[in-house]
Each structure stands twice: as C-alpha cells, then as structure tokens.
Amino acid sequence: MLPAGSLYPILIMLRDRGLLEASWEGEPSPGRPPRHLYRLAEDGLRWAAEVAVEPSLARTTVRPQLREA
Known part of the structure; x- marks a missing residue:
C-alpha cells in the first residue's frame, strides 16, 4: 500500500516523463469538482x-526517460 500523499506525485512524475497523458474532466457531475484524468501515453x-x-525492468527503465518540461 502507498503512503498517503504518494499517488499524485507519482502520476505527475510519470506524466513529466512522457509515460502518461493528463487532462481535466470535460463536464464534471453536478456538485463535484472537475477531476484530472490519466491514461498511458x-x-x-x-x-x-x-x-x-x-518486471525487473520497472526499476531500471523509468528514470532515464525524464524529459525537459
């Protein structure tokens, strides 16, 4: 289990590295704030x-792919 506050920094890191695409929800449900939507790039x-x-590649292949923002 991930500690509280871990998920969104991980999603942002994966987005910054070009592995995820992120967008805002187009039309949120009434009474709810818009949500960020993520999908694999x-x-x-x-x-x-x-x-x-x-599976061992997960530890060695993500870090070098950091892209300039």
Missing part, C-alpha cells in the same frame, strides 16, 4: 508491455 504503453514481460 504511447511511450507508457510500450514501457508497460516491456515491464509485463520482465
């Missing part, structure tokens, strides 16, 4: 497929 899909075959 093309590079994220490729990385997830590689990690599914060889």
Whole structure:
C-alpha cells in the first residue's frame, strides 16, 4: 500500500516523463469538482508491455526517460 500523499506525485512524475497523458474532466457531475484524468501515453504503453514481460525492468527503465518540461 502507498503512503498517503504518494499517488499524485507519482502520476505527475510519470506524466513529466512522457509515460502518461493528463487532462481535466470535460463536464464534471453536478456538485463535484472537475477531476484530472490519466491514461498511458504511447511511450507508457510500450514501457508497460516491456515491464509485463520482465518486471525487473520497472526499476531500471523509468528514470532515464525524464524529459525537459
């Protein structure tokens, strides 16, 4: 289980590295604030497929992909 406050920094890091795409919800439900929506980007899909075959790659392949903002 992740400690409280861990999920959004992880999502932001993955977005900044080009593995996730993020957008705001178009039309939120009445009485609810808009939500951020996330989905795997093309590079994220490729990385997830590689990690599914060889899980040890998860620790070694994400860090070098940091992109300039």
